[in-house]
Amino acid sequence: MVEIRFHGRGGQGAVKASDILAMAAFREGKEVQAFPFFGVERRGAPVTAFTRISQEEIRIHCYIYEPDVLIVLDPTLIGPIPLTDGLKPNGKIIINSERDSNSFIFPDTENPTIFTIDCSSIALKYGLGSKASPIVNTAILGAIAKVTGLVSIESIIEVIKERIPLYKEKNALAAQETYECMCV
Amino acid sequence: MKKVLTGNFAAAYGATAAKVNVISAYPITPQTTIVEILSEIVADGLLNADFIKVESEHSALAACIGAQAAGARTFTATSAQGLALMHELLHWATRGRLPIVLANVNRAMAPGWSIWADATDSVAQRDTGCMQIYCENNQEVFDSILMSYKIGEHTELLLPTIVNLDAFFLSHTSQIVDLYDQETIDRFLPSYNPEIKLDIENPRAFGGLTSPDYYYEFSYKIQLAHEKAKEIIEEVGKEFYRFFNREYHLSEPYRCDDADMILVDYGTIAGTAKDAVDRMRDKGIHVGVLKIRYLRPFPEEQVIDILKNAKKVGVIDRAISYGHEGPFFTEVKASLYGYRIPIYGFIAGLGGRDVSIVDIESMVDYMQGNKPANHIWIGLKK
Numbered sequence: 044m045v046e047i048r049f050h051g052r053g054g055q056g057a058v059k060a061s062d063i064l065a066m067a068a069f070r071e072g073k074e075v076q077a078f079p080f081f082g083v084e085r086r087g088a089p090v091t092a093f094t095r096i097s098q099e100e101i102r103i104h105c106y107i108y109e110p111d112v113l114i115v116l117d118p119t120l121i122g123p124i125p126l127t128d129g130l131k132p133n134g135k136i137i138i139n140s141e142r143d144s145n146s147f148i149f150p151d152t153e154n155p156t157i158f159t160i161d162c163s164s165i166a167l168k169y170g171l172g173s174k175a176s177p178i179v180n181t182a183i184l185g186a187i188a189k190v191t192g193l194v195s196i197e198s199i200i201e202v203i204k205e206r207i208p209l210y211k212e213k214n215a216l217a218a219q220e221t222y223e224c225m226c227v
Numbered sequence: 228m229k230k231v232l233t234g235n236f237a238a239a240y241g242a243t244a245a246k247v248n249v250i251s252a253y254p255i256t257p258q259t260t261i262v263e264i265l266s267e268i269v270a271d272g273l274l275n276a277d278f279i280k281v282e283s284e285h286s287a288l289a290a291c292i293g294a295q296a297a298g299a300r301t302f303t304a305t306s307a308q309g310l311a312l313m314h315e316l317l318h319w320a321t322r323g324r325l326p327i328v329l330a331n332v333n334r335a336m337a338p339g340w341s342i343w344a345d346a347t348d349s350v351a352q353r354d355t356g357c358m359q360i361y362c363e364n365n366q367e368v369f370d371s372i373l374m375s376y377k378i379g380e381h382t383e384l385l386l387p388t389i390v391n392l393d394a395f396f397l398s399h400t401s402q403i404v405d406l407y408d409q410e411t412i413d414r415f416l417p418s419y420n421p422e423i424k425l426d427i428e429n430p431r432a433f434g435g436l437t438s439p440d441y442y443y444e445f446s447y448k449i450q451l452a453h454e455k456a457k458e459i460i461e462e463v464g465k466e467f468y469r470f471f472n473r474e475y476h477l478s479e480p481y482r483c484d485d486a487d488m489i490l491v492d493y494g495t496i497a498g499t500a501k502d503a504v505d506r507m508r509d510k511g512i513h514v515g516v517l518k519i520r521y522l523r524p525f526p527e528e529q530v531i532d533i534l535k536n537a538k539k540v541g542v543i544d545r546a547i548s549y550g551h552e553g554p555f556f557t558e559v560k561a562s563l564y565g566y567r568i569p570i571y572g573f574i575a576g577l578g579g580r581d582v583s584i585v586d587i588e589s590m591v592d593y594m595q596g597n598k599p600a601n602h603i604w605i606g607l608k609k
Contacts, residue, residue, distance in 0.1 A: 066401075104393070106583070
């Protein structure tokens with residue numbers, strides 16, 4: 044079982060991203076589970092969401108304490124939120140940032156591989172959200188597909204087109220572009 | 228057909244697949260999406276049902292009672308304070324022998340104001356005479372709603388059922404649910420056509436003044452119906468397996484055969500406990516899980532049969548009866564009267580506190596190193 048934890052802010056679409064990732068894996072025959080950290084949603088407030096993907100039935104129903112992959116939709120959460128807590132040794136961290144991955148250091152983690160991609164700019168390029176708060180969830184899904192190989196970009200795009208109510212094409216293009224730009 | 232659905236969607240689709248005739252419900256977090264989805268399904272003409280809008284949960288269940296008495300198959304859904312407001316009418320549903328199905332999203336009672344998982348709301352309805360199921364996953368929510376109509380409508384039972392699902396851990400968690408095909412569901416669950424109902428062509432009175440000469444016998448018949456329900460639940464479970472290849476019972480053991488210690492639990496904690504058991508087994512600890520599906524009728528015989536050879540038993544309650552102990556712990560302890568098995572009562576997860584594998588392992592640790600106690604609180608902040 045692979046466990047993925049999303050950290051974002053209200054309005055960025057972290058919960059939807061966790062759901063789309065699960066649905067894409069389901070299309071490929073995997074067992075899945077997706078859920079938000081249960082709270083009262085507010086724009087701008089820290090949001091956590093979770094996805095589990097497995098070959099076998101998923102019975103567990105608690106939060107993810109030892110993720111394999113961390114997704115950071117807003118780099119300003121790094122520091123205020125102990126978001127690397129419990130990350131497995133050799134885990135992966137994908138950060139929405141224009142900075143180089145070498146500029147991020149997480150002293151409490153064991154040998155993580157860090158990936159950065161500027162999802163905010165890509166989202167804005169396709170008119171997703173506003174400059175003050177770009178909606179980066181679909182963009183980062185392309186990066187997740189590329190970095191983790193858990194799901195194909197085709198499945199991600201099919202689910203985006205099915206589940207995102209507005210600007211389906213633009214969201215799909217954002218995911219496609221991050222998939223292509225993401226260096227692994 | 229399989230879909231990735233939240234527990235609330237599974238509940239709404241369950242009522243839709245059961246082809247209910249009347250729905251009446253009042254929205255309350257975290258149940259709200261059940262009502263929203265059903266109102267859309269009815270408005271879109273995908274289900275030929277009346278959706279009765281009401282001003283409270285009390286009225287919602289009252290509307291279902293009236294419709295069910297007139298021969299309709301009815302559905303409602305609520306949570307916590309809403310269920311508490313229905314309390315009076317739950318008795319009406321049972322004593323009127325009306326097999327209504329109610330989905331309750333288990334949520335903590337206020338104050339402190341909480342929208343999170345806790346079974347104290349439904350356990351407080353224990354003595355209303357409704358049958359009660361606690362679901363482990365979203366598939367079980369969907370399946371339990373279908374089975375609850377079939378079971379409740381059995382002519383020897385005629386009893387309402389509360390199908391419980393944990394707030395957020397099911398209501399807002401997406402999982403794969405097989406919705407089967409409607410033709411097979413229709414064969415499993417034919418339309419509802421009660422022998423006795425309100426009918427202007429054939430007038431009858433229901434729920435009139437009942438003197439001490441009769442009330443006692445009415446009550447006895449409800450008790451008999453609950454006893455009979457234990458058989459019918461197992462029979463319908465077998466039939467469900469034949470139709471849909473999924474097995475359900477009053478209670479379900481997991482790796483109990485050679486277990487020294489057995490953890491009894493219900494709801495989503497049962498799923499997490501199964502993973503915890505696998506992990507502990509890998510370390511050589513012989514532990515198993517007994518999941519209780521039905522609080523009422525309580526599967527006393529199955530509980531005795533599965534637990535009688537255990538060296539130690541622990542019960543995990545996401546509920547509490549203040550001034551005593553966990554309510555399921557009370558039931559299990561009473562069932563084991565005379566067996567002299569050490570039994571531990573754990574209180575966990577109240578108000579939505581997460582119950583992790585590590586928490587469950589810590590309970591087993593406690594059982595290995597301590598004498599039994601009636602209410603052991605896990606992860607309590609000092």
